[in-house]
Every structure is written in structure tokens, then in C-alpha cells.
Amino acid sequence: MKATEQGALPTDVYLSFVSSLYEYRQTLLIGMLSHVVTFSLVFAKTSDPFYLACCAAVIVIWLGRSVGMRRFDHVDRSALDFNGIRMWENRYNAGAVCATITLGSACGYSILVSRDAFAELACISVTLATMVSVVGRNYGSARAVVMLTFSACGPIVIGLLALLDGFMALLALLMVPFILTTWSMATGVREFLHKNVKAAREISTIAARFDVALNNMPHGLFMLDSGNRILVANRRACELLNLGDQARLKDCHLDAVLRYGVRHTFLEQDRAKQVLRQLDQLMKGVQSRALIPFSDDLFLEFSASRRAHGGVVLIFEDVTARVRAEKKILQMVRFDTLTGLPNRDYFADLVSNALSERTQAGPIGFMVLDVAEFKHVNDTKGHVVGDRLLCVIAERLKKVSIDTAIAARLMGDEFVLFFPNADNRDDLEDRMRAVHGQMRGSYNASGFTFNMSMSAGYVISSSSGFRLEDLQIKADLALFETKSRNKGGCTAFEAEMDALYLDRQKLKSDLREALDNDNLSVAYQPMFLPDGTRIECCEALARWTHRERGPVSPVVFIQLAEEMGVVSEITHIMLRQACRDCMTWPSHVAVSVNLSALDLRNSDIVAFITDTLTETGLDPARLHLEVTESCLLEEAVKVQTILQELRARGITIAIDDFGTGYSSLSYLDALPLDIIKIDRSFVRNIREDARRFKLLRGTVNLSRELGLKIVIEGVETEDQLALINEFKCADLVQGYVFAAPMPSFSIVDLCDTLAKKRPSTKRRRRTA
Template sequence: MKTRSPNGVPTEVYLSFVASLFGNRKTLFTGMIVHVVTYAAVYAKSGDAFYIYLTAVFACVCLFRIYWFGRFDRTDKNTLGRSDIAEWELRYLYGGVATTAILGIGSGYSIYFLRDSFCELACISVTLASMVSVVGRNYGSSKAVNLQTLSACVPIMIGFLLVGDPFMAVLAVLLVPFLLTTRMMANGVREFLYNYVIASREVSLIADRFDTALNNMPHGLFMVDGNNRIQVANRKACELLHLGNQASLKDCDLDVVLRYGSRQSFVDGSLPSLIQRQLTQLTDGSLSRTLVEFSDNLFLEFTASRRPDGVVVLIFEDVTPRIRAERRILHMVRYDPLTGLPNREFFVESVQDWFRRHDGGGKVGFLILDVDEFKHVNDMKGHVTGDRLLCRVADELQRIVGDATIVGRLMGDQFVLFFPDEGGVDLDARIRETHEAICGFYEVDGTTFRVSFSAGYVILGSDEFRQEEWQIKVDLALFEAKSRAKGSCVAFEQEMDARYVERQKLKVDLGEAVEQGGLHVVYQPMYKPNGTRIECCEALVRWVHPERGSIPPNVFIQIAEEMGIVSEITRFVLQQACADCASWPGDIGVSVNLSVQDLRNENILDVVSDALGEAGLPASRLHLEVTEGSLLAEMGVARSILTHLRSRGVTIAIDDFGTGFSSLSYLDNLPVDVIKIDRSFVRNISEEARGFRLLRGIVHLSRELDLRIVVEGVETEEQLMLLNKYQCADLIQGYVFSVPLPSKSLLGLMEALASKSAAMLRQKKMV
């Protein structure tokens, strides 16, 4: 067997081998006593003083060894290097080899000199017995084994050989196998123990690494046996479940441990049955993964792995942040971020869930509330104030209807409510009471707003509920409410459905009319107040339906805005009006209305340029009219577009002036040349002195701002005379002079006026 060199083993293993030399001192001291007694007996039998000297030397060696054994015990082993360990091995060799040498010399001396059977037997027996102990005590050092066996056996072999007896010589030779066997046995023990130490070291290292990894992993871990008793628990498991010392959990029942943890911290009372059932399903293999909610502040996700021997490994992690994030995301998906009410999708889901949980029978109601004139709140006070007003409305709605009614926010300033069947409650009366209660005064940011709501609702039987139908019906009812009067509450009626179908058909027909040129343009002239001359004509689009006849402009223009094709109509009117105007005499201009959709982007600039270019019409002869409503809707973009058009020479007019909220506030900020005073100011000017004074005030302000004034809707001679008397208009537009006419008829009217003016001029010259 190959002897392993100390330099070939790790330092810590070398230290353990050397430390074994200094161990097991009871046998060492026993041997010392036996050696002293034996030599005393030999001296008593032989009377040879040599053994007294050997005993004295032996005692000195013993004291030497005891001294260094004590020093070794007091040495800090962790500070020893390989050279230090070698020095300690050498110190041991001094004592050990000296001891065996004394024994060997005593034995050889007895053989050669004493020739006494007792003395020979006593000395050789003690020496060979000590040789046997070499294997058990000194296996850790090959040097110790080799030197001690040689120092003990060589003197005996010499003694046998010196006697001169052939049989004694044979005994000397037979000691050689004894030496080799002893050496091989010691080496075998050392090699075995070396492998054991190395294996133990590796196991210890693996165990330390496993323990480090186990206790530093971000997941909790339980390993339970087939009886549900914990065999392994890491530090994270104890932290997550507040279980204290992990060592105390060994062989404890998992359910008992969890109940203890729940009582100590995160769950009041015993562990809920749901949690216990979930964990039981994990350990018995029914589930491989489950989420356990211990409290609102602790969610643990468990996974289980079952081994063939019945051991189950439970790994769990704290997923509370993830669950909270998922809940926040779910809340964001389901709820309106401004008001906190369910959004449209979640409102619909909640209603469907209610129907799944309730049998048919009874009545349910749906109500949509639309804040009247909410846009003006944003325009006057800003969107922040508008948002806060919506939040106040949402809070008030929830307070009024309570928890039984589902409240949601559809979009913008619209709210939707679902009134479930409450057994005998008059839903119609309750819905109207809710509408009446929500209307009123709201104070936001120090400002009090009087808020009214247009409302549409539908009541239907639970067995009649259809998701698509109720939304259409309640929207139709809301549309009807808005068309009647602000603040009204209208129930769905079957006739509304018919009107809706008719309106949808009208949309299809209007789309075809726009695509196929089914619209035409007429012109209403704007006269000088004395009626002698036409200066401009307003282009008015008309649609004659092949089946329903003439459709009023306020009807089909509104439909076109809903369809998003009003800009196509504007393009058509601009092209036709510019082409017709180019054929009119003199510098008569044409005026075209722009819609709010036309002012939302700068495409209108190209449309105007193309129309003027194709007709060859100077930009100064084109007037563009915009309403106050379109300006308020797109103030920033509108200002930019109108400024650009005006810089090209196009005249800009404000149509229906005086019907909006803040007409006077933007006259000085927008590129405006003309204002057209709405017909509502003219209708009763001969009867209402106050209204006429208001009209004259507007005229005075406009003249101070160098704006031209067109008065619309003048229908009687009396109105015309009053306007002329106080010089309230630069131009007059109305039936008092002319109804809207086609371009050809308008040309005849222009020629007649020109002839009349020429005749009057000739008559003046003759006079």
C-alpha cells in the first residue's frame, strides 16, 4: 500500500492526523506504568542495576512527553501552518521513539546479557505489546510507525543474533515480517481514516453550503415526511410565518406549526379551514401549486414536490407585492381612475354577474345621466375644476342610491346606473327621484355650480334583458331627452326605436348623397341696408331626399357631424361656392360656413386653397363663417387656422353672434372681420325695448373694434326701418329682401338690381 506523504494531504487533514498522536492519553499513561513495573520486576529478579538506569531515563522521557502534550492542548490549532504542524509531529517523535528505543534496548540487553527466561519474556512481551499499540496510537504519522517499530525491534534482533544460537537467529529473521505487517496495518488504518476524513470534510462542506444556500434562499422551505412532520425548515420559512427558531420545528406536525404561527401574528384565531385544506391538498399530491392568503398583508404561493419515499418538499415565497400590483392593475382596468367608479366594461360585467346570481322575474332599470353644458365648466374654470366636479357628482350619486344600485362612469361627463329588482319598488318613480336628487348646486374650489343632467332610462323585465339592447334603448332615451330640453328625464319608448332605425337609414342615404353629388347649394344675399346692392351671399347647402323630399339643414348637418363627413360637405360647398362666385359680377363675395370638425386640423387650409385656385377666385371675395360653439370647442387650433386664412386675404366672420357664453371675451383675441348678429336679437325689437338696447350695445362695441356688422333674420319692413334708423347694420340678410336662391336665379336678381341702380342714377342726373 502506498504511504501517503504529509505534503500530499490538505493541511487540516494533516493537523487532524498529528492531533491524533496527542490523543488517547489513558492508554499512554497505562503503558508507562506497565513499563516501569516490568523493569522493576526484572531488576528484582536479576539484580542488574542497568534496568534502574533505564527506568530513570524512561521517567524523564515521560515527563518530556507530558510537558509537550500540555503545550499542544493549549495551542490555538486555527493558527497553525503546515510547518508548525510538522514541528509538533517532530516533538511527538522525540518522545515516542525514545520510549520504544528504551523498550527495545531493555529487551536486547536481557537476551544477550541476562540469559534469564523470566527477564527475557517480561521485556520482550512488554515491547511487543507496545508495538501493537503503535498501530492504534500512531497511525497518523508514518514516521512514528516506522521509527518506533524499528527502534523497538532492531535491538531485539541484534540480541538474538549475538547469542549465536541458530534458532535465535531464526527468531531475529521472523521479526522482519512482524515489522512489515505492523507498518502495513498502520498505513491501512491511516489510509482508511484519511478517506473517511476527506469524505467527512466534503460532506461537511456540502452540508455547510447546503445550509448556507437553504437559509439564504429567498423562498421558504419545508420538507415533511409521510406523517406530515417537518424534517427540514429554512430560515426564510420561519421569517415568513413568524415561527421563531427553525431547530425547534424538527419532527413537529406541519398543521400544528402553522396554527401556532397564525395565532402569533397574522391570522386571528386558528388557521382558517380554507388555508388548511389548500396545504393538505398540496401535501397529499392533489395540488402542485396554490396561492394562500393569510391576510391582506401576506400572500404566500406554495409549490409542492412529492418524492417516491413519501417526503414532500414545500417551497413558498412572499408574493404580496405581486398580488398588490395585480390588484392595482385590475383596479385600473375595472375602475375609472378619476371618479373611482366602475368603467363601462366592468359595469357591464357587474350587471351580468347580478343576473347570473338572480333568477328571472321582476323589473330592472338602467339610467344614463349626462351633465348639461359640462364643456363650458372646463372652458371657464379649467379641466382640473371640471374633473373635481365630476368626482363630486360621483360621490353624490353613490350617496343617493346606496350600495344596492350599481353606478358606473361611461365616458366624459356621462354616468350609468343599474337599478336591480327590489321587490315591489316603483322603479320609474325611483329613477326619477334619483334624477331629481342629483340635480342641484355643487361647490368646487370655491365656486358654486348649478348642475343639471339630461337623463334617459329604460325599465324592462329580468327575462327581457339583452346586453346589446338595453344600451341602445337607454342611449335613444338620452338622445330624446337632449333634443327636448336640458335637464329633462325621458323613459325609452318603442317609437324611439323606430325613429332610431329611420335615422340610421337617413345616415346611409346621406353618405350616398355626399358621395354621388346629391347635395346642392343655394345662396341668400346680404344687402346694403337701403336694399340697393348685394355685397355678399351666404352659401347654404340643401338636400332633397328622393323619398322624403327636402331634409332641413339642421337635421342632416347634425347627422353629418355624427358620421364625421361634415368636412366632405364643407369641401363640396367651398368648391361650388367659389366656382359660382367667380361667375358673379363685380366684387360680390360669397360666405361659407365652417364646422367644428373643420377647425380641428389644418387640412381646411388646403381645401380653401384648392377651391380658390380651381375657381380662379381672389381670396378677398371669400368669407368664412364660424360659430361661437366651434371656437369654444377648438380655441387654440381655431385661432391658428383663422389667423393663417386671414393672412391670405380671406374675410373671417362670427356667425350666430350673441348666443354663446363668452362672445365679447374673444372678439379682440381672434382674427375676426365681421360679426353676424343672431336672428334672436331681431325677432321682437319693435316690441322689446330692452332687447333692442342690447342689440345697439353690441353694435356699438363692434364698431369700436372696427368690425363690420351683418344682421341676420330680418323679415319685416318694420324691423328694417328700425335698424336703418339707428344705423345698426352694415349689411342685412333676411327674407325682407330675398329667400335663398340658386346661383342662376341670383344672377338675374343681381342684374335687376344693377339695372335699377343705373336707372336711378340716370334719373338723378336728369334732375
């Protein structure tokens, strides 16, 4: 089946062909009138009533066809299926065939019956002229072309052949090419229109798809001609720019469109001009992309592509979310997330910018502020309250420094300030001390009131030859001096501090070397029975003899080790050596080793102690571990778990320097303790200070009620010892009254000496 046969056509194409049969109805009227006039003239010439009958038939047929066409106008064509379309095609063909049969019959009658030359010429002429409409009007139905051609030309051929004249027969044969040509022309028109209909369908489909794609793309689009008039604008463009119906924008100038936005309060007048300048640079190729802020809530990014024959395609998208995200990221990168103050890196940029704005050299200041006792707030109130307190402190810092300095949060509870402008050094120093003074005082956070002081260190320098790192080091040195000597005060940097800092750094390096080379040694201070007759335990004390400086105080190098984060290495050295040395002592003598807060932050200490005991063969009962109250302030639950695990292995747990912490009594019941070591501060002047002695006795009584063994530290005089023994305040005594710290071998000698003296001591007691 050919593509042009109605059965093979798509329904919509078939409908368009059949619909074409019912169009151009004025040609039917003209044809009817010409036929009526022709038949009337023939009747007038021949007086044959047959031709009047033909006139009547033509009129009746025309009326019937007109009624059918009007009915077709009222049909819902979208609801027609193939059979319905075929029905209307057949109705049309029926009327058309009736008309051509009438014409053909008139021609055959004139040839065979009338034999009048005028009648023959008139009828054949009007019939052949009608055949033109078969091509021009009825191409939409192949069956109509065949039927109309045969019904019109058939009677003429029959009439000519019936004359039995050779020439007439040849004339009849010549009608065959005419008929075939008519068919061919109608088929050609139909094929051509079929192709055009298909092409139109495809174009319509492509256009519809393009329109859907264009209007559903997330980007806005303007296609401009060479005069910047809008040829195409999609829906998204109108939504983004609040321009209303997109059809109204066609052929409008881009400037006018933006002015329309100005009139409708979308853009301010100056802003519209600025946007046009940016778009003009973009369209000229000066820029490849342009980010244009239309308002605080709308940022559009434009790109332009020049068309081959002039004009530009502008594509733009809403990047507001991206811009906001970038701003948020930039905020996070530049500012401290907790306090909102600039962070360290952005602070450096602000300082650099402030210095670049100076026109001449002058004094500048750098200050470091540290919140004194902030750790105590975290420990007692929790980190949430501590963070809120930092925010309140930061708010005050912003207010007091807004006109004088650039403030930032350095880390933790440390803040920094840079003072970029000052007339003279004295004025700058006054301003810096004024800021420090304003930062001290009471703060309200989370329903609590805190009276906070600030330790500060500052340095004043010249803006010429400025190096931020140098100023920060010097301010840190001044802050360290404040913390060491005048906590809560404000100290200016002095040249001597630099030398002390370098010396401290050198000492840290030497300590690191000493640890690597195992140059630390251990001394032991015995703990005696109150009567001094026997040593029960010895406390291991770290010692470091510097190759140049000589002995370095433990107070100094232990603090350095904590700053360096190597205090656990010292603990490991002490534990191994203490366990080895204890194995050389009498079996009743134990050894006591101090654990730092860093040791108790990691449960690996349990495995290390267990391995050390296994390695040295020391009985766990002979190992005492001393912890201070400062170890318990952070992660108290974790520390308690570690101590319980150690105690379960048979190790004795002691709390050292009892009475110097924040909440000593609460630990006596909460922790797995065996021994309480009362700090030397309770013993000092107990003979002269009755109140102090009562405090000592009260602590002893409380501890004994809890089943704890008592060791009193720092007993230095016979008078102190006598008073302690008189009231039975101690189970063990440690102090210079009996012995100073000594090497391991001296413990063995001292134990032997005491053992030799013990029998005579007992005899003297029996004699007495």
C-alpha cells in the same frame, strides 16, 4: 509526492493528522505503566540496575510528553501554518522516538548482555506490543511510523544478528516483514482516514452550501416525514409564519406548529383549522397549488412534492404583493378610475348576477343620466375641476342608489342605473324619478358651487327575456328625447321613440350614401350693401334633397353629420364647390363658407384650403371663412393659431351668429377677425323693442371701434332695413328682405340685373 505525504496535504488535513497524535493520552499512561511494571519484574528477576534506569527513563519521557501535549491544547490551531504544524509534529516524534529507543535498547541489552530468558521474553513482548500503537496511534505521521519502527525493532535485529547463530539470524530476518507490515498498515489507515477527511470536508462544504441556499431562498420550505413531522425547516419559513428559531421545529408535528402560531396570535383558531384542511388536500394530491390567506397582509401560495420514501416537501412563498397587484388590476378592470363606480363591462356582470338572484319575473328599470351643460363647466373652469365635479356627482349617486339600484359610469358625463327589484311598475317608476330628483341640485367641487341639472331617460321592462343592450338603446332614445325637448327633465321610453330611432339611423345611412355619391348641393344667400345696389359676398349653404323625403333641413342633416363625425367631409365638398362657383361670378363678389368645430381641431384644414384655392385659381381675398363661437370653446389656442395662419394667406375671417355664445365680447379682441356677423336675434322686433335696438347699436359701435366690418343677418322686412340704414348699423345686409338662398347661376343673373339698374339709381340720386 503522494497525496498522503504531509507536504502534499492541505493544511487543515495535515493539522487533523497531527492533532490525532496528541489525542487518546490515556494510552500513553497505560503504556508507561506497563513498561515500568515489565522493567521492574525483569529487575526483580535479574537484579540488573540497567532495568531500573529504564524504568526511570520511561517515567521521565512520559512526563515530558504529557507537558508537551498540554501545551498543544492551548495553541490556537486556526492560526497555525504548515511550518507551525510541522514543529508540533517533530516535538511529538521526538518524545515518541525517545520512548521506543528505550524499549529497543532494553531488548538489545537483554539479548546480548543479560542473556536471561525471562528478560528477553518480557522486553521483546512489551516492545512488540508497543508496535501495535504505532499503527493505531501514530498513523498521522509517516515519519513517526518509520522512526518508531526502526528505533524499536532495530536493536532487536542487531542483538539477534550479534549472537552469530543461524537460527537467531533467521529470526532477525523475520522482523523485516513485521516492520514492513507495520508500515503498510499505518499507511493504509492514514490513506483511509485521508479519504474520509476529504469526504467529510466535501460533505461539510456541500452541507454548508445547501444550508446557505436553503436559508437564503426566497421561498419557505418544510420537509415532512410520513407522519407530517418537520424534518427540515428553513429560515424563510420561520420568518413567514413567525415561528422563531428553526432548530426548535425539528421533529415537531405540522399541526402543532400551526397551533403554536395560534397561541402567538398569528392565526385565529378557526383560520388555523381551515389552513390545515387546505394543506391536507394539497399533500394528498387533491390540489397542485393552494393560495392561503393567513391574514389581510399575508397571502402564501403552497405547492407540495411527495418524497420517494414517504413524506412531503412543502414549498411556499409570499405572494401578498402579487395578490394586491391582481386586486388592483381587477379594480382597474372593473371600476372607473375617476369615480370609482363600476364601468360598463362590470356593470353588465352585476346586472346579470342581480337578475340570477330573482326567484320570479317582475318589473326592472334601466336609467341613463346625463349631466346637463357639463361641457360648459370644462370650458369655463377647466377639466381638473370638471373631473372633481364628476367625482362629487358619483358620490351622491352612490348614496341615493345604494339600496335601490346598481349604478355605473357609462362614459364622459353619462351614468347608468339598473333597478333589479320592484313590487310593481308604478312603484318602480316613482323610485326612478326620485333618484333623478335627488341628483339635481348644488354641488361643491374645488371651491366652486355648481347648480347642476340631470337629463334622464329610462325604460321599464320585465325581467323575463331581458337583454341589456335593448334596454340601453331604449333608455338612450328616451334621453335623446329629453335633451331635444326638456333638457334637465326625465323621460320614459315610448314605442314611438323606437320608430323615430330607426328612422334616424336610416337617415344617417342615406346621408352617408349621399356623401359617397356627391349628392349634396350648394345654395348661396347674397350679402348686399345696405342700399341693395350690389352684392359683395354670398354665403354657401349645404342642401340635401332626399330621394324619398325630398329636401332635408340643414338643421337635421348637419346634426346627423356631427354625430357621425362626417361634418368635415361636408366642409370639404362645400369649399371645393364654393370656390369653383365663385370663379364664375363677377370679380368683386366673394364667397363665404362655414367651418365647424371639428374642422378647426385639425391643422390639416389649412393645407386643404390652400390646395383648393390653388386648384380652382380663386384669389384668397375672395374667400371668407365663418366660424361660430362654439368652435372656440375647445382648444381655443389651437383654433386661434389656425385662424391666424389662414388670415396670413389673405383669407377673410368672420365670426358667425355673434351674440349667441357664452362670452362673445372676449373673442372680438382675442381672435384674428375681419367681419362680425350679428345674429338675427338682435334684429327681431327692433322697431318695437327699443332695448333690443340699443343692444344692436352698442354691439355695432363696439365692433367699429375695433375696426371690424359688420354684417347683419336675418333682415326680413323693409322696416327693419330702414331702421338699420337710418342709424348706419351695417356694412352688409343678409336676409330675405333682399334675397333668399339661390343656385350659383342665379347669383350671376342677379349681379347682372343689379349692374343694369345701378346707373339709373345714381341719376335719380343726383336729380334728387
